[in-house]
Amino acid sequence: DAKTTQPPSMDCAEGRAANLPCNHSTISGNEYVYWYRQIHSQGPQYIIHGLKNNETNEMASLIITEDRKSSTLILPHATLRDTAVYYCIVRRNTNAGKSTFGDGTTLTVKP
């Protein structure tokens, strides 16, 4: 599965949009982009995933570039409860057991 690169940390003001980038330049055609987050001392929580089209759900939006080499997770109105480590993962949907979690981005939402 392709490797991902994320900034180690980001800050965001409460109520503003949080845009978390992820580079996955070696992604192959059958690999999906998944995002999870982990709030302190809890298990990771699935947020959203996509293949090539942009996706939106009640939690976030996922923007994937046309060449699929990078993506951005958007939390439209960040709250203090969105403070967490956000993981970007790339994997084929036929190899679920190989999801590799990197170091992620620690997002701190500030009042």
Added chain:
Amino acid sequence: ETGVTQTPRHLVMGMTNKKSLKCEQHLGHNAMYWYKQSAKKPLELMFVYNFKEQTENNSVPSRFSPECPNSSHLFLHLHTLQPEDSALYLCASSQDRDTDYGYTFGSGTRLTVV
């Protein structure tokens, strides 16, 4: 609650003890996973079960022994652990191993080996 329940939430054990971690899911999923999360390290996949059959053992030492009696329950039996095995142990489930959807994680068991 995520639908994946792990017990106990916290466990302190001596190096000569034998203990077990339990994971239960009520989501109708067929794949279950054990992950280990040590301080300052990424999550490490330990074991994968798909329809009760073990499909992945990620070079985990034999002092960790998984058991999956049915698709809803997963255990991790621990014996003669080392202090470096202290970590957060997370259980996850998914529809099946080849799912197109994400995993659902439990809240984890915080294990301390003394």
